Structure formats: structure tokens, C-alpha cells
Amino acid sequence: MTDAPRRTALDATHRALGATMTDFAGWDMPLRYGSERDEHVAVRTRAGLFDLSHMGEITVTGPQAADLLDYALVGNIGGVKTGRARYTMICEDGGGILDDLIVYRLEDQGSQKFLVVANASNAQVVLDALSARAGGFDAAIRDDRDAYALLAVQGPESPGILKSLTDADLDGLKYYAGLPGTVAGVDALIARTGYTGEDGFELFVRPADAVALWEALAAAGKDAGLVPCGLSCRDTLRLEAGMPLYGHELTTATTPFDAGLGRVVKFEKTTNDGDFVGRAALAAAAERAETDPPRKLVGLIAEGRRVPRAGYPVVAADGTVIGEVTSGAPSPTLGKPIAIAYVDAAYATPGTEGVRVDIRGSHEPYEVTALPFYKRQK
Numbered sequence: 488m489t490d491a492p493r494r495t496a497l498d499a500t501h502r503a504l505g506a507t508m509t510d511f512a513g514w515d516m517p518l519r520y521g522s523e524r525d526e527h528v529a530v531r532t533r534a535g536l537f538d539l540s541h542m543g544e545i546t547v548t549g550p551q552a553a554d555l556l557d558y559a560l561v562g563n564i565g566g567v568k569t570g571r572a573r574y575t576m577i578c579e580d581g582g583g584i585l586d587d588l589i590v591y592r593l594e595d596q597g598s599q600k601f602l603v604v605a606n607a608s609n610a611q612v613v614l615d616a617l618s619a620r621a622g623g624f625d626a627a628i629r630d631d632r633d634a635y636a637l638l639a640v641q642g643p644e645s646p647g648i649l650k651s652l653t654d655a656d657l658d659g660l661k662y663y664a665g666l667p668g669t670v671a672g673v674d675a676l677i678a679r680t681g682y683t684g685e686d687g688f689e690l691f692v693r694p695a696d697a698v699a700l701w702e703a704l705a706a707a708g709k710d711a712g713l714v715p716c717g718l719s720c721r722d723t724l725r726l727e728a729g730m731p732l733y734g735h736e737l738t739t740a741t742t743p744f745d746a747g748l749g750r751v752v753k754f755e756k757t758t759n760d761g762d763f764v765g766r767a768a769l770a771a772a773a774e775r776a777e778t779d780p781p782r783k784l785v786g787l788i789a790e791g792r793r794v795p796r797a798g799y800p801v802v803a804a805d806g807t808v809i810g811e812v813t814s815g816a817p818s819p820t821l822g823k824p825i826a827i828a829y830v831d832a833a834y835a836t837p838g839t840e841g842v843r844v845d846i847r848g849s850h851e852p853y854e855v856t857a858l859p860f861y862k863r864q865k
Contacts, residue, residue: 533712534642543610582768583739641687671703684728729859804841
């Protein structure tokens with residue numbers, strides 16, 4: 488007998504809006520409210536409102552909180568200034584990726600305090616790994632998954648919508664930064680982060696405040712064309728923006744260097760004598776990626792109409808398997824199917840001829856392109 492999916496504080500709101508619900512990482516989450524294409528286009532052109540309360544929050548505090556995170560994660564977390572955030576990863580000792588994370592450094596009366604945000608499917612794995620790596624550090628780790636609801640407003644109209652509900656200095660809030668404030672009278676951590684390729688904000692609030700905040704945002708955004716958005720369009724938005732998804736582009740079988748994200752690994756960290764979990768394996772992976780990469784992550788754009796899916800083989804003109812699709816979907820912005828795939832390095836150069844995807848026995852032609860497929864105009 489399996490456990491019933493968990494429900495967010497906004498569950499009744501989603502059902503009242505007619506959402507199609509789905510089990511995602513043990514949570515009952517809205518997949519779409521109507522047309523996922525319309526939701527996608529709304530975020531690209533106006534604004535979308537998301538419930539992301541399934542994400543996993545872990546708070547790390549104490550005099551050596553930064554030292555612990557510098558040891559446990561691949562990034563230079565000690566170098567993050569208060570009010571800023573950093574995209575990073577937690578890896579196995581062998582270099583495989585356990586999860587990709589966003590870490591916020593928060594002000595806490597002069598003490599060190601960090602909020603680690605993990606993917607829903609990996610929250611327990613990350614919590615366990617941090618706890619296992621905490622020995623010898625004067626730091627405390629707290630599971631705060633039940634302490635937060637997380638709402639996101641994404642799209643070009645999102646700054647104007649949020650400004651109508653808060654006195655916080657949004658103009659001064661940089662990308663990958665967060666500040667405490669009130670939104671529609673609700674206490675929130677207001678973060679300028681997102682997973683859509685658009686400008687936008689993620690709002691960490693108490694679960695008891697989630698419904699009131701959702702309703703206030705929906706009302707404030709009505710004239711600007713804001714619509715509620717589900718996980719389906721969030722996936723196509725991140726795919727167009729070339730953002731990796733754990734379990735697809737990122738796994739324990741891949742290192743950050745395999746995924747073209749070696750920049751998140753900071754070997755020059757000065758804390759812990761420069762040591763961190765996975766350092767030796769990642770140094771070897773960095774050298775391999777530079778001199779003899781087995782496969783590289785690329786974008787593929789369809790010449791036809793058939794949609795590739797994760798796991799489909801990528802083949803050369805002679806039918807030889809040269810890679811595998813990790814994510815694929817129709818692109819509302821490009822008007823044709825797209826995919827992200829790992830392919831042999833010899834076929835990874837943009838414009839390489841003869842690359843195809845085996846879609847149920849039919850070898851469909853694809854153009855190799857650099858990621859991302861879409862980049863917003865700033």
C-alpha cells in the first residue's frame with residue numbers, strides 16, 4: 488500500500504479552478520488549468536502564477552554554517568553575501584549529482600543562516616546527505632519543508648504586478664537575490680529567481696498565508712493577463728530556456744562537467760583547506776570534459792513535427808546510436824518540437840549534419856544547436 492500524495496495549502500484553490508492534478512514526487516500538484524500552451528505563452532508574454540510548495544526547504548544555521556555548506560556542496564557558499572542566492576549542486580563522493588539546489592543567505596541577527604532549496608523528489612536525499620556531512624561543524628540543519636509554501640509569479644508583467652502589493656524595493660532586487668518583506672500584508676521572503684527563462688519572483692510564505700497571497704496576486708494580475716499555471720508549462724518553459732531537470736539532464740550517473748555546468752564547481756574555495764565532497768572525482772571529470780568528453784549536452788530542433796521524448800535514441804545518418812534524448816516537447820515559442828540530449832562529442836557542434844532521433848523506429852531529422860533555445864530580451 489502506497490502513501491497518498493501530499494497536498495499543498497493551495498490544493499482546494501487548484502481544484503476550484505478546475506486544475507488537472509497529478510502525482511509529482513509524492514505531491515498532488517496542478518498539471519494544467521486549461522491549455523498548457525496558453526499558460527506557456529502567458530508566461531512568455533504577460534505573467535503566470537505557480538504553486539511550487541512541493542519544493543524542499545532546509546535551513547542551515549550556526550557559526551560554521553557556511554563552512555559546512557562549502558564542504559557539503561560544490562559551490563563557494565561562504566562567498567555568498569547576505570540577501571543573495573547561488574545556484575549550486577550536491578554531489579556524491581564519486582562526483583555524481585545528487586541534486587541541483589538554490590541556496591539563499593539570510594540575515595539572522597548577525598548569525599549565519601542559509602535556506603537550501605532542493606527539488607521535491609530529492610529533498611529527503613539532500614537532508615540526509617547534509618546531516619551525514621555535518622559532523623565536526625558547529626552548525627544545525629533543520630527540515631523546513633512544512634514551514635513554507637512557495638508561490639511564483641513569472642513573466643514580463645510580474646514586476647508590475649508584485650509592485651502593486653508590496654513596499655519592498657523590487658527595482659533594487661537583483662537576479663538571484665532575496666529580501667524579507669510583506670506582499671499583500673503577508674510576511675514573505677521575496678526572491679528574484681525562477682525556472683522559466685523570464686523575469687519573475689518566488690515568494691516563500693507560511694502555508695497558512697498561501698491562499699490569501701494567491702488570491703491577492705491573482706486579483707492584482709487580472710488586468711495584466713496573469714493566469715494560473717501548472718507544472719506542464721513550467722517544464723516546457725524551462726526546456727526552452729535550456730535549464731536542466733533532475734532525473735533527466737542531471738543524475739547520479741552524470742557530473743556537473745558532463746552536463747556542461749562545470750562552472751558551478753569551485754575548486755578555489757578557501758574554507759576546509761579547499762576540501763569538499765567529491766573534489767577528487769570532480770577534478771578528474773573536469774580534465775576529462777576538457778580533453779576527451781564522452782558525450783556533451785546539446786539542443787535539438789526538429790525539422791518535422793514528431794515530438795521526441797526522454798529516453799529516445801539519437802542516431803547518426805547510418806543508424807549508429809550516438810546519444811539519448813533527456814527531455815523533449817513541442818516548443819510554443821519556436822513552433823516546432825525541441826529536445827535536450829547527450830550526444831557523442833563528434834556530433835555536438837551546432838549545425839552538425841545527419842543527426843536524427845529514433846522515434847518509434849522512424850529516424851526523424853534534427854538540427855543540433857547550442858543551448859538555450861530561448862533567451863529573453865532584457
